[in-house]
Amino acid sequence: MPRVSEEFPEKLKALRNVAGPLGRELQLLASHALDLNQLMKLGKAISRAHSEGKSMEPLAPFRLAVLSNSTIDLIVQPLIASAARHGIVLEVIQPLYDQVAQEALTPDSKVNSSKPDAVLFALDYRALPLKLSLGDAQAASATVQGVIGYLQALRDGIKANSNAVCIFQTFAPPVETLFGSLDRALPGTLRSLIDSINRELAEFVLNSGDVLLDVAALAETVGLADWHNTQLWNMGKFSFSDELIPLYADHVGRTISALRGKSRKVLILDLDNTVWGGVIGDDGLEGILIAQGDARGEAHLAVQRLALELRQRGIVLAVSSKNTDSVAREPFEKHPEMLLKLEHIAVFQANWNDKATNIQAIAEELSLGLDAMVFLDDNPVERGLVRKLLPQVAVPELPEEPAYYARTLAAAGYFEAVAFASEDLKRAGFYQDNAKRASLQKQVGGVDAYLASLDMTITFQPFDATGRARIVQLINKSNQFNLTTRRYTDPEVAEAENDPQVFTMQVRLVDTFGDNGMIGVILCRPAEVNAWEIDTWLMSCRVLGRKVENMVLREILDHARAAGIEKLIGVYKPTDRNKLVVDHYGKLGFAKIAEEESGLTRWELLVEEAEPESAPMKIVSQSFPAFKEIQRA
């Protein structure tokens, strides 16, 4: 999840003044990495608004009774806040401390008479009648049966008295062992008893139609020593560490959300640097990384494997990529190491639209709501855009290291299910059959506002020795946003750098997500009298759709004016990779003056009349010499 913003307290307070339904705003607030105190505050704010009768649309209401042998007072508010993250407005019924059996078995108990939708048995091993019987298999088995019988009796009580769904937790074994490793093998040790209980409980739940919350797995994942905090247990009977309350509460939230049928159904994948390493448009089929034996390639293969396994259990796969369609499809069709094939993808959207528009098209085509979608993308700017414009879409916050992509996606639990039916197996295929190519006419509004929020700073400098290595790399690697695809060597670039007749420019971009580094290279040579021909204009595809090209042109025009240039000449030289920029100069207001049979087009722009649209970013222009005397060729 993204980190919480500093405005969290203000936003929380502002909730009181919102007139309409609160659901969306609450869900957005809840979808950050909140600590215990923040979850408490959000939980309280939700309860307050709920009790005041405010509309919580579109969150679905749910009443949960929590029965526990430990203190759950620190958990209740976080449960409410975390449930909102998963589309649920939760009401928690909390009976008196340690009244588990009384509450379950008495028909008119607080829990039973409140008619909850579900009862969570938040028990830990200290709630169980466990008697050690070291080495005695028969006694151990009797103990296990006794515990399962007790849990079954609790369930039967709830079923008879309020017919709520029962949610059972597996038990996290304590850290301390008696013999050491032998504890696992020897019957009748605490560890082996708890192992058996967890196994039998899981089997019981699978057959009874109740729901399992695998707390033992959760505790193992974070580490038992971190899970159990004995000091807290002694001081206030808290059954696990306060640090892990947010994690626990999130897992309860997903379980409830799954019970309400709100689990997500579609995984939308970005391609470049997500499904494979590298950029297909620049690196080509041979250059992208997906091979076994290559460290980065294996990380992306793991993403593919997970996607494929999700598809097998019924999750629909879609693609949203900023690419030319045929280029994006090529690896799926031709790369031998690709696990994902086109036949696995229900909707394939490769184009140059913004991703919010594409995701809406995917949702429409599949006839599923945006709240069924999960969007996986390595690019923080794309993630930010989608979160901002389509807050219903789940967007996991990916770490920088691709090796953790698959784990991050799996750990987020978007596809949590409480049951598995054979129909699930068919679902992915079903959606696929119905899928048709979506129309992308409808652009999602608000992109400009989003661009402004990126807080971009663009920096222009002439070529210099420091930037040269990267300039040479870009010149020789960029394929897609490259108007002429002219390749130059290091000495050739140095020559341009030192030639007063040549106008050179390197472009850098910093935004709220960090430094994008050098993202553009411009090289203009004197052409006719008082004219520059743009010999090279290339940019990184990472910054597409952010109107960077407008700002670059404005900068070129400034220098052109200073140098007494009257006309800019643009050339588009087609290759099989640069269709993206076929109308680059046209969009920027250049007039087409020639078109050759090869597809090469020539364009011109009168400096005096040109006024390209501006974009919201800060401009830094530095180290340019005075250009007055440059061009008099």
Add this chain to the structure above:
Amino acid sequence: MDDQQIYAELTGVFQDVFDEDAIDITPELSAKDVDGWDSLTHIRLILTIEKTFKIKFTTSEIGKLENVGELVALIKARA
């Protein structure tokens, strides 16, 4: 860390835990002076202080605390 810094940090912690911006921290302040400072909130307060100052208290230290002055002395000894 001197007293002043500790009080400044502590004010933030109290505001966070009690969800109350207008809380005024003095050495004499104790649980009976503040609405909602029950045993549960006390534990949440201690946990938040431990996290903020990156220290750990023992159970008996937590049990003995009478007022904010003692708390500050304890933090000072640890931090």
